[in-house]
Amino acid sequence: HKHNVSVLMYHFVCPAKYRRVVIDEEVDEVIKETCEEISKRYEIDFIEIGTDKDHVHFLVQSVPTYSPKKIIQIIKSITAREVLKRCPQVKRKLWGGEFWTDGYYVATVGEHGNEEIIGNYVKNQGKENEYKKLYKKEPEAKQYSIFDYM
Numbered sequence: 001h002k003h004n005v006s007v008l009m010y011h012f013v014c015p016a017k018y019r020r021v022v023i024d025e026e027v028d029e030v031i032k033e034t035c036e037e038i039s040k041r042y043e044i045d046f047i048e049i050g051t052d053k054d055h056v057h058f059l060v061q062s063v064p065t066y067s068p069k070k071i072i073q074i075i076k077s078i079t080a081r082e083v084l085k086r087c088p089q090v091k092r093k094l095w096g097g098e099f100w101t102d103g104y105y106v107a108t109v110g111e112h113g114n115e116e117i118i119g120n121y122v123k124n125q126g127k128e129n130e131y132k133k134l135y136k137k138e139p140e141a142k143q144y145s146i147f148d149y150m
Helices: 025-041 068-086 088-093 115-123
Strands: 008-015 044-051 055-062 105-109 133-136
Touching: 008 068, 025 044, 025 068, 044 068, 055 068, 068 088, 068 105
Parallel strands: none
Antiparallel strands: 008 055, 008 105, 044 055, 044 133
């Protein structure tokens, strides 16, 4: 599946249910590991993942056959399942058994848009000492990145 030439990059922001402060180091780690697994099973590449205490930013590349809605449904459903399974303290704080709010924010990151600026924004979520840089991955070698146009 690595032969596609279309590069679609999206910036998603997903708040935790009720905007509860539930994202600690353990939850960071589970989200990061789960996203690595997601990228092995689906055509979704995580370029950056940035967390704050009550929301997560995902900068992802995917293929045109996946709508943004499908991408975020995959990410939210699988990460929620893993977080709730592996982090019992979160389940206690979110009595409904749901990790994410129903909504999300999404923006496309155009080929001529500034991936670096958005990447830095995503990376610098949260206060300096609360920020955990989870994941940084170079865009797929065969896919064009914003840097090819600069």
